[in-house]
Amino acid sequence: MVVVAIAIIRMKDLFAVVMLAGIYGLLSASFFVAMDAVDVAFTEAAVGAGISTLLMLVVITMTGRDEKATRHKPLSALLIVTVTGGLLIYGTLDMPYFGSADAPIHNHISPRYINDSMQEIGVPNIVTSVLASYRAFDTFGEVVVIFTAGIGVLAMLSVGRRKEDDEEIASINDSMHEQHLVIRIVAKMLIPFIFLFALYVQFHGDFGPGGGFQAGVIFAAAIILYTMLFGLSTARKVINQTFIRLIAAIGVLLYGCVGIVSLANGGNFFDYNVLASDAIAGQHLGILLIEWGVGCTVAAVMIIIFFNFAGRRELYQHNKHSQNKESS
Amino acid sequence: MLMGLLNYWIVVVLMMSGLYIVIAHGNLIKKLVGLTIFQTSVFIFYISMAKIEGGSAPILADDITVYSNPLPHVLILTAIVVGIATTALGLSLVVRIKEAYGCIEEEEIQQQDNDQQAESKAEEVA
């Protein structure tokens, strides 16, 4: 990993940098697996190696791929970095050793999660029970963060669609698709399978790695695949912007409403015990609902982000195209 | 001591290379890549804390007694989401900057801004 990181520092070609960043994401995900953090690995693979690499690529096609050799401030930067790094290493000196079982973090709070969560919540995947019940509010915050990002991207990049563009873009796309025959067929076979798998991940989150967030990302990935191969305008016909915005909002609302209903039933916010007559059943219901909320929002926002980037890109291409025409 | 902390030290080196990219490089996209690396390294740091020798993934099963700590996993799940949100927003800013300034190098942008400020100052004098 150090090698990759240093290679990224040295590399001038942005494209290569992005590819290496993708490798870095995969590497860290494998590391997470080795460290038993399966849920995290799941997410990191989908996000770090998948979505963010794709987004960066789209941007690079718009901005050009070479980094200019500019005057850096390597000395001052190096100084800052050394000081910070030195401080961190200094800080690690008194830390409990890696993997030792008597470190404070393994003895203060987490034993309760490990030992009692089965009785209190009844979900085998401890990560899910902590995520969705003990620290449900953090997860709510997380959903809101991703919602904010979606709105932010919309606010910055959304373009009004103009009719006359469509034809031209469609023709560009058609010429491109001639070459993509094989992938298109393979993708057509794969996409239903991906949807199915996303649903599986959504519902299986209680028992194994997975959950709303991961399912949302996978679902969005399938749509993105479709968009890449069949063109943005086709994909937009299937899922239009207003609709997807609505879904994102509904996800957040669904999550919040679970909390509000529990308020109304006399418990605290996000107290699932009061949702059903039986505490365990209530927990199950609560977790199921909020996972759906997370899934909806994440999938919707990822699609929004991708659509807007791709839309900008087409606009950009179109402008360039017409400029070329004018100049020639 | 060496073996016990080596893992953390490597993570520190990774974090710092990420931070170095952010501070030292002028290309906006590369800065964002650096930011991603910085954040990912912090995630690795958290996850390393959670590991217990001989532990297993925190999914309850009958024949396993030692589990790794699930709490850092939860925190990092949240943090990853935050990370991708930041990256997406940052990239959309880069796109807009490219459209407005025509370039994505820190220095050129600074240059253009300074020019403009000088112009407005000159107008004021006149």
Place this chain on the structure above:
Amino acid sequence: MIAHLPILQVIIPLMAAPICLMLKRTQLVWLFSLLTSGLAFAVSVLLLQQVMTSGLISYELGGWQAPWGIEYRIDKLNAFLLLIISGISTIVLFAAQTSIEKEIPKDKHIYFYVLYLLSLTGMLGIVATGDAFNVFVFLEISSLSAYALIAMGKNKQALWASYQYLIMGTIGATFILIGIGLMYQMTGTLNMYDLSQRLPEVAQSRTVFAAFAFVIVGVCLKLALFPLHLWLPNAYAYAPSIVTAFFAATATKVAIYLLIRFTFSVFGLSFSFTTIPLQTLFMALGLIGIFVASFAAIFQSNIKHLFAYSSIAQIGYMIVGFSISSVTGLTATLLHLFNHALMKSAIFLALAAVVFRVGNVQLNSLRGLGRQMPLTMAAIVLGGLSLIGVPLTVGFVSKWYLLIALVEQGWWPVAGLILLGSMLAVAYVWRIVEVAYFKEPVGPPIKEAPMSFLVPIWALVIANIYFGIDTRISVQVAEAAAQSLFGVSL
């Protein structure tokens, strides 16, 4: 419902944001967000009342006990901050509709309100929570929406300012994350109260020192404390005016709150101020910040830039008060928090009105505006007087307390420097007065700002003067909050 006030405080604006997205007409969205913000304000008033009478409120989210679940912990300090934030937000929102009409394209108005509410949520969430990691999450909500809001400014510099802010802000947030990680490593808990109980056991270790350093540096990045302030002037100057008014009054306050919370409550007074030379360090940085920023302010030609630098200087005052680490010093800081929020939001709202009528805020386009927009310019001047610290304004009250605190400790030279710093404020405020009142107007005649601006501006200005004369309420609350902080940690 009274028992659920702490969570309602955050959840009301949060839930309102996605609902806004579903409403069709922007008029409706505006009314709705105004209503939401007003509700949040009402809740915060009730909360403050409750805290003042019955003391600390703890609310366990999800019904899980504190170190296992997330806890909302409202004491006097948070309640005070909640009141400031939601109050300012409500007043600013009054003027929002008119102001953004000219500055933001029509089809993005809805996004503006959604992001505004989310940003409000983030700040309220940071202040209300009692869980270290939850702070990080809500910090990111507020900063992400802040980046997007700033980027909505009409100049292209807004984009660049926002990008710089994004990089700095994310580095800051990641530093805080590292700090929280190190603390968690040593104590095994994330709850702030629990942390404060468990940290003293391991206070001597180098890890805790590093954790402290990272949290402080991270917060200071957000705070725009002197050497780390570079992102702030541009971000404030190029954001839509209404956003500037909101952020100048609240965003840095939240960061100050975090600083106070972490040093006083989490790490504890004895650790923060005896183990580490924090006092001298912050005192020095605060003073340098006051002078550098004030000087920079004098030479700005864009008035928004000018007041942004003045904000950095005011942060310097707060840090000086904070670094005294006595009850009076902290009271001064808290008072200045409140007062600065009042005056800066008044000034920036007035500037928003100027932008609405004139189109920009370059110093020379303000020529003769004192006669054309008398009420607006009068508000700016009164706000400026308050910044200087003229008696009968709020600025005087907080500076007075700051001086008392310094004299109590016998630090005469510092007190002198503070007075000198106020003189610099005179210089930059005078430049505006000179241009606005003693130069002949140029260009076409300009009308006074519409009522939707004047009402909130003058509400703020009157509050400025009222709290400058009748100091009982604000001083009482600030003192109580400061005392409770020292009570906890001593």
Place this chain on the structure above:
Amino acid sequence: MLIAAIIAIFVAMILSIFRGVVGTTLYDRILAVNMFGTKTVLLIALLGFVMGRPEFLDIAIVYALINFISVIGVLRYSDTNQFKHTATDNETVKKES
């Protein structure tokens, strides 16, 4: 046996990283990333068996999918003029050969 396979795959991963870093052409890098992805899938499947938690296979499936999608994405977006194989790239190839 599983351990031996893990080591072999690990070595192959390292080799592909080197190819990714050295690169020379764009497509070499894409190839390296692709191979790296497949190797990761195998590695995770094997790790799951070694640790006795075969639930990990879910992750392997996701990796395979993501790998596919990202390679398609790369190719789709490298098809624009910006990524036409440039003259300088060809020169380096010539030099090498």
Place this chain on the structure above:
Amino acid sequence: MDIVITISSGFFLLMGSFLCFSGGIGLLRFPDFYTRMHAVGVTDTLGAGMILVGLMILSTDFLVFAKLVMVLLLTLLIGPTTSHVLAKAAFHNGLMPRGLSTLEQDNNKVYSTSNP
């Protein structure tokens, strides 16, 4: 029965890892892009398949078996497809195989006329 399982799975795993390893070597050592791709494309698919089959023999649970089958199908489907697309894209964008680079000019001409 046990011994049969162990031996057969061991065989598959070893073969698979050998193939992967040689693929890695090929990726690093071969002279140009197309040969490298050949090395990776061929060994990867077969090697991955072999390792997965080896694991399948080891698996006891039906669900695990099913998932392995799924992974196998995916790799079989995806591996060749990506290789195909990659090669096509590389060629389409003007990267010449080694040895053909001298004919570059001609080839480009032919290419541009045959493909509008």
